[in-house]
Amino acid sequence: MASIVLNNSKVLSDFGRPYIVAELNTSHFGSISTAKSMIDEAKKAGCACVKFQSWSVESLYSQAYYDENPIAQRFVKKFSFTEENLKEVAEYCDAIGIDFSSTPYSKAEVNFLIEHCNVPYIKVASMDLNNTSFLDYIAGTGVPIVLSTGMGDMEEICRAVGTIEKAGNKNICILHCISIYPPEIKTLNLNNIVGLREAFPDYPIGYSDHSIGTEMSSAAVALGACLIEKHFTLNAAKIGMDNQMASEPESMAQLVRNCYQVQIALGGTQRVVNSAEIEQRKEMRRSIVATKNLAAGTELKLEDLDVKRPGIGISASRLHDVVGKTILRDIDKDRMIIESDLAP
Numbered sequence: 012m013a014s015i016v017l018n019n020s021k022v023l024s025d026f027g028r029p030y031i032v033a034e035l036n037t038s039h040f041g042s043i044s045t046a047k048s049m050i051d052e053a054k055k056a057g058c059a060c061v062k063f064q065s066w067s068v069e070s071l072y073s074q075a076y077y078d079e080n081p082i083a084q085r086f087v088k089k090f091s092f093t094e095e096n097l098k099e100v101a102e103y104c105d106a107i108g109i110d111f112s113s114t115p116y117s118k119a120e121v122n123f124l125i126e127h128c129n130v131p132y133i134k135v136a137s138m139d140l141n142n143t144s145f146l147d148y149i150a151g152t153g154v155p156i157v158l159s160t161g162m163g164d165m166e167e168i169c170r171a172v173g174t175i176e177k178a179g180n181k182n183i184c185i186l187h188c189i190s191i192y193p194p195e196i197k198t199l200n201l202n203n204i205v206g207l208r209e210a211f212p213d214y215p216i217g218y219s220d221h222s223i224g225t226e227m228s229s230a231a232v233a234l235g236a237c238l239i240e241k242h243f244t245l246n247a248a249k250i251g252m253d254n255q256m257a258s259e260p261e262s263m264a265q266l267v268r269n270c271y272q273v274q275i276a277l278g279g280t281q282r283v284v285n286s287a288e289i290e291q292r293k294e295m296r297r298s299i300v301a302t303k304n305l306a307a308g309t310e311l312k313l314e315d316l317d318v319k320r321p322g323i324g325i326s327a328s329r330l331h332d333v334v335g336k337t338i339l340r341d342i343d344k345d346r347m348i349i350e351s352d353l354a355p
Contacts, residue, residue, distance in 0.1 A: 017131035033243035037090040052260040057267035060110035070117040101128040137161030150178035161190030188219035193256040225266040296322030
């Protein structure tokens, strides 16, 4: 199965233990203390990583847009984190033992994350799937890339992956994603995980889950997703960008448990009967019994025989092998016939 190694030596592998990322986005509402509380809760829930957004007023929208939408500019300014903020939360993550990453929207933000935050990977937002010059720049740094594919058709995805490869970077994890918040269940197309794996067999495939609830992430893991990204919040009732569809701590903890259990339960493709099941055969399988009282010397006919639990006698699979054999002792109706009862 395809796999890549992150800059912290963690491995993302198809059908491997899923790497679960809590996407904080703006659910910290611009507060460092809230962000740290979210990091604590994500760690407690079992997430491997918390991911922020590195956008600023300058890197997200044009001034022309802000001139027409002044509320947007105030919103971005209030909820964005400065470089100092991001470094502080990155150091906090390192101190408590959870990975930190972020989504950059400019070259300067890429550089800062790599040089000052020691990120294990750079996340490329779906909005930049067709931003080939930006992809080329990120790829040129050599850092592993998690590429989200929301809104993108297969041609655009191929072009994006090709751009990264051409820059000499083959540390790519591709995320299936639907960029609606939240999407309708019928639009999720989780089998795209399988389709992306077939189209890009050299790269592991993950899933950026914008649905409400935990089921779709578990289903994605069942399809082999190596990484699950899920929006996270301390309080989904609070009004904010994407906050209402984010998972609260209890739900996130359940998602993590479910994903890990599903991955363990998948096992391998080779059929193996474990020792506990082999022992269970004695209780649950059937053995050959007499359908009536049989005298010693009787040559067994099919109508003389039945099969019933437990499975400690002659196996039901040997019923026709026993037909025609002669028994050496009297056997009462509904009693088990054993090997020593049969003449050689």
